[in-house]
Amino acid sequence: MGFLDKFEKGVENVTNRAMSRFSDDIEPIEIASKLRETMDKRAASFARDRSVVPNIFRIHLTPPSIERITAWGQDEMVRQMEEVATSHAADQGYSFVGPVEVSFLVNNTPNAPAIEVESSTRRGAAAPAASATASPAHPIVDINGQRYLLTGPVTVIGRGSEADIIVDDSGVSRRHLEIRLTHGNAIASDLGSTNGTFVEGQRVDAVTLVDGNTLTIGRTQILFWDGTQNSGVNG
Secondary structure (H helix, E strand, O other), X not given: OOHXXXXXXXXXXXXXXXXXXXXXXXXXXXXXXXXHHHHHHHOEEEEOOEEEOOOEEEEEEOHHHHHHHHHHOHHXXXXXXHHHHHHXXXXXXXXXXXXXXXXXXXXXXXXXXXXXXXXXXOOOOEEEOOOOEOOOOOOEEEEOOEEEEEOOOEEEEEOXXXXXXXXXXXXOOOOOEEEEEEOOEEEEEEOOOOOOEEEOOEEEOEEEOOOOOEEEEOOEEEEEEOOOOOOOOEO
């Protein structure tokens, strides 16, 4: 079984199964463990029952390990490690303030540790919901089973790379709609999209969302929660 085949069952396999070694000393499971350890060490209490952890991770590895990752597919490894971080945050009740980003860098320093994880926090308009609970100040949207906590005043959703939340749907415009948080309300506004924005089946230009609304853009449904109707939705 190849490296990518071993990843097909998801992050649980990454963290719980023995896998091919990057080198004589480094395995993917060790990188995942170091990533979780870094999150635990950097967790900072932000409010009652809420701890914020870094969302930017730069993983420094030896040249042979970087070569193996490149050969096996660095994009896939990045995706899986981002899932490791998101899953661990959900398990531990951590929150992010922006999207999770993982990158791999080569460490040419003599006698450097086999794995070094450099972490930082970068605020964004949306973050993986993890264990967060929906509120009017920070609603949650669910897009294709992926939940996002809206952490900024304006969140743009669309197909283009410039969007805060990117949707893989050819029926969605590059900048399709925005959700603007203001005075405890969430206002969804179509940004001149080709196919329009629909809320509860009705095409809208702009509308104030309520807890439990369903938005449709292209072939994609977006579920919206702000916790005001006791939906009990959390990450």
